[in-house]
Amino acid sequence: CPLLKTLATSSRLSALSVSSRFSRGLATAVEQKLPATLHLKTGESFKGTSFGAPTSVFGETVFSTSITSYTESMTDPSYRGQILVFTSPLIGNYGVPKNEAPFTSQDVGVILESKGIQCAAVVVGDVAEKYSHHTAVESLASWCKRYNVPAITGVDTRAITTLLRDQGTTLGRLAIGQDAALPAPAAEEYWDPSQENLVDQISTKEVYELNPTGSIKIALLDFGAKANITRSLIRRDASVTVFPWNYDFNKVRDQFDGLFLSNGPGDPQQCWDAALHLRRTIQEWNKPIFGICMGHQIIGMAAGLDAYRMTFGNRGHNQPVLALANAGSIKAGRVYVTSQNHQYALKLQDPFPQGWEPFFINCNDSSVEGIKSTEVSGKRVWGVQFHPESAGGPLDTIEMFTDFVDECKAVKEALGGAPSEPVAEKVAVHA
Numbered sequence: 390c391p392l393l394k395t396l397a398t399s400s401r402l403s404a405l406s407v408s409s410r411f412s413r414g415l416a417t418a419v420e421q422k423l424p425a426t427l428h429l430k431t432g433e434s435f436k437g438t439s440f441g442a443p444t445s446v447f448g449e450t451v452f453s454t455s456i457t458s459y460t461e462s463m464t465d466p467s468y469r470g471q472i473l474v475f476t477s478p479l480i481g482n483y484g485v486p487k488n489e490a491p492f493t494s495q496d497v498g499v500i501l502e503s504k505g506i507q508c509a510a511v512v513v514g515d516v517a518e519k520y521s522h523h524t525a526v527e528s529l530a531s532w533c534k535r536y537n538v539p540a541i542t543g544v545d546t547r548a549i550t551t552l553l554r555d556q557g558t559t560l561g562r563l564a565i566g567q568d569a570a571l572p573a574p575a576a577e578e579y580w581d582p583s584q585e586n587l588v589d590q591i592s593t594k595e596v597y598e599l600n601p602t603g604s605i606k607i608a609l610l611d612f613g614a615k616a617n618i619t620r621s622l623i624r625r626d627a628s629v630t631v632f633p634w635n636y637d638f639n640k641v642r643d644q645f646d647g648l649f650l651s652n653g654p655g656d657p658q659q660c661w662d663a664a665l666h667l668r669r670t671i672q673e674w675n676k677p678i679f680g681i682c683m684g685h686q687i688i689g690m691a692a693g694l695d696a697y698r699m700t701f702g703n704r705g706h707n708q709p710v711l712a713l714a715n716a717g718s719i720k721a722g723r724v725y726v727t728s729q730n731h732q733y734a735l736k737l738q739d740p741f742p743q744g745w746e747p748f749f750i751n752c753n754d755s756s757v758e759g760i761k762s763t764e765v766s767g768k769r770v771w772g773v774q775f776h777p778e779s780a781g782g783p784l785d786t787i788e789m790f791t792d793f794v795d796e797c798k799a800v801k802e803a804l805g806g807a808p809s810e811p812v813a814e815k816v817a818v819h820a
């Protein structure tokens with residue numbers, strides 16, 4: 390029958406064209422997809438496929454339980470030096486947006502958390518090769534390649550996470566291409582980022598001011614600040630002057646209505662200079678001070694608390710914290726869901742240093758999630774281990790920025806509302 394003949398021919402043809410298209414695709418895929426191996430210092434190796442830059446790196450292997458916001462996590466400077474394992478199995482499905490905003494005095498110049506990818510490498514169970522989002526301009530793979538960041542897919546991220554949860558954050562190496570077949574590095578070859586002052590590498594070298602016409606003047610010590618911290622202050626009509634992390638704020642403090650200490654990578658013990666400057670500020674200055682994550686750890690160290698290294702830290706956008714004290718929008722007894730990314734924490738000690746009290750506690754592991762100066766101390770200092778600015782993550786505690794800015798305004802008014810002086814000293818502190 391002619392009809393059957395035609396059908397048979399056309400199906401043979403389409404089968405042929407499908408198979409040749411498939412084999413062409415396969416050939417390209419085989420060319421492009423290099424082997425990759427993730428080695429852990431504890432002796433385990435995981436073999437998969439490279440989808441990022443063809444370069445091998447060392448780093449500290451950590452896991453994040455966030456389901457979305459891989460773009461925000463990867464641009465968070467606190468991930469510097471870390472090989473970031475996503476527990477969420479499919480990563481990359483909404484691609485990567487164009488990371489540009491106008492760099493004006495009112496804007497920080499990016500829409501993500503910093504200009505480029507900050508983590509050392511990424512590990513995903515299954516990378517989405519096709520992406521779909523109205524703001525996306527490229528795939529996760531192309532973004533990693535552009536920033537020379539290696540990435541591995543096709544590994545059992547559940548097994549890796551179970552290991553990291555049991556044995557703690559572990560040094561690792563992501564080996565790509567020919568390196569992937571080499572034996573695992575010897576124990577002493579692993580690079581340990583916590584031995585370096587990562588904050589000093591990432592912090593601004595120059596003092597600069599954003600939103601100079603804002604109604605209050607905030608100084609921000611930059612330990613590796615996420616852009617959304619600065620944005621959250623500017624959106625509340627604050628002018629923000631950004632200083633290097635080890636700048637002695639006491640030299641210029643009379644020109645400001647409040648002090649902010651940002652998040653940052655690595656071990657807070659590397660930042661004692663900042664804690665000692667801050668100790669003097671807290672003793673001699675009664676205006677509002679707010680710190681997030683690394684900033685909170687520095688406040689704690691200045692207050693006399695110890696910072697310790699946790700087994701695997703908390704990284705994700707679903708960490709519940711219980712408020713222990715009332716302050717502004719925060720109500721004691723309420724649980725807030727928060728975004729977190731930290732390896733270190735302040736030790737809960739009894740009694741707390743005089744003039745200080747715990748502010749929040751983690752509902753999962755009871756670690757200290759916040760501290761504050763007591764009412765009777767006459768000080769106005771808060772620190773939180775989590776990220777109220779989110780990006781990504783829930784906005785449960787975003788109003789803490791409003792509380793801080795309102796407190797700065799109230800103190801400014803109480804002091805007579807004198808217009809803030811311009812910052813006298815605009816210097817590059819680092820050589």
Ligand SMILES: NC(=O)CC[C@H](N)C(=O)O
Pocket residue numbers: 467651652653654655656657681682683684730731732733734
């Ligand atoms: N996000 C942060 O500021 C992290 C602080 C510190 N690097 C830690 O890991 O605990």
